[in-house]
Amino acid sequence: MNMLHFDSVGGASGDMILAALLDLGVDPAWVESELEKLGLGSFRIRTESTTDRGIRGLRLKLDLPESPSPAHDHAHAHKGLTGLLHKIAGHAHPPAQGASDHRGLSDIETILNRSGLPRPVLENSLKVFRRIAEAEARVHATTVDQVHFHEVGALDSIADIVGGNLCLFKLGVDQVSVGPLPIGRGTVTCAHGVLPLPAPATVELLTGFPVTSVDETVETVTPTGAALLTTWNNRAAPPANGSWKKAGHGLGSRAMKDRPNLLRAFLYHETEQSGASDDCLVLECNLDDMTPELVGSLTQRVLEKGALDVFTTPVFMKKQRPGMLVTVLCKSEAREIILDVLFRESTTFGVREHRVARTVLERRFESVQTPYGPIRVKIGIWKGRPVTSSPEYADCLACSEKMNIPVKTVWQAALAALSN
Secondary structure, three states, X not given: OEEEEEEEOOOEOHHHHHHHHHHOOOOHXXXXXXXXXXXXXXXXXXXXXXXXXXXXXXXXXXXXXXXXXXXXXXHHHHHHHHHHHHHHHOOOOOOOOOOOOOOEHHHHXXXXXXXXXXXXXXXXXXXXXXXXXXXXXXXXXXXXXXOEOOHHHOHHHHHHHHHHHHHHXXXXXXXXXEOOEEEOOOEEEEOOEEEXXXXXXXXXXHOOOOEEEOOOOOOOEOHHHHHHHHHHOXXXXXXXXXXXXXXXXXXXXXXXXXXXXXXXXXXEEOOOOOXXXXXXXXXXXXXXXXXXXXXXXXXXXXXXXXXXXXXXXXXXXXXXXEEEEEXXXXXXXXXXXXXXXXXXXXXXXXXXXXXXXXXXXXXEEEEEXXXXXXXXXXXXXXXXXXXXXEEOHHHHHHXXXXXXXXXXXXXXXXXXXXXX
């Protein structure tokens, strides 16, 4: 299994992401040939190996098909793209003068669906464009179908989004994690005029995503960059105790005041023999005014509601008051249910939370015969070999009550039967 972790120092844009992935070893010529399947013409990817504040990386330059000359203004550039999109979408003629200069999500979807790109590339690219459309719809208080793409609908952004997904496909990446993204301040000029930074669409795309403020008056994270990374992000962190086999560096074009304009992509590889990894939430709170019986009831209720684990730790609080730290491990989808239990069943006024990555053993169950009856035993597998085993407590308890013998006697008999 291949995994990617993105670490941003200077920001994230479509060209920086694509440059970092190409720096991991993807052949630009292959990406160019795949982009031609869009039917928009020939894209040429030029990369420059250079440095920013002493750090080497790739800086990307795209030569676009039918690209307007620098003398053309922004509106003319979009009109050229509009006519091309209409042609690809099957319209007989470009829109009349005065009609919309921008295309909607359906036009982009038509281009992609007719492309013949690999299925994972097609699906992921459609997801990215749809996320952008949903963010724009919220910003402008409209619907997805009424959203017209502006900068993100331009040829370079189409190339960045599809090109990035092509690289993910070529690298065989299954999981992606993204560190906090640096957010600058100031304003940016776009099709809607002067807008604050981060741009409204970027704000929507990064809502709930870890960010950090930096003293830079440039657009550090673009809507395209935000859409790509938040769409790909499907794990909380890189593998615990893991190592990467390669790192790719993508450099942005703008100079920053006190940092390199750098995005790093770390490629990890996890062998089939290692334990499975997943992402979880840790929810915890301190209690100093509940009786132990009520805490016991709380932990049981949390487990009943889907927690993976729950435990309590004795702690000393303010003025050395003795208390208990309640820690709950759960899946992200169980967060709201677990929070409801913690607030309803305990006296806490607040719950802390953070994401963690865990590695779990592959496991199987075997039934062993003991003098007291059959007992299920859980066996943990690490790198293809059993490394631990544990008789099921419920089975041992049931046998002990039936035979009127200690639970540990049944437990030991189950382990002995497993080793024979």
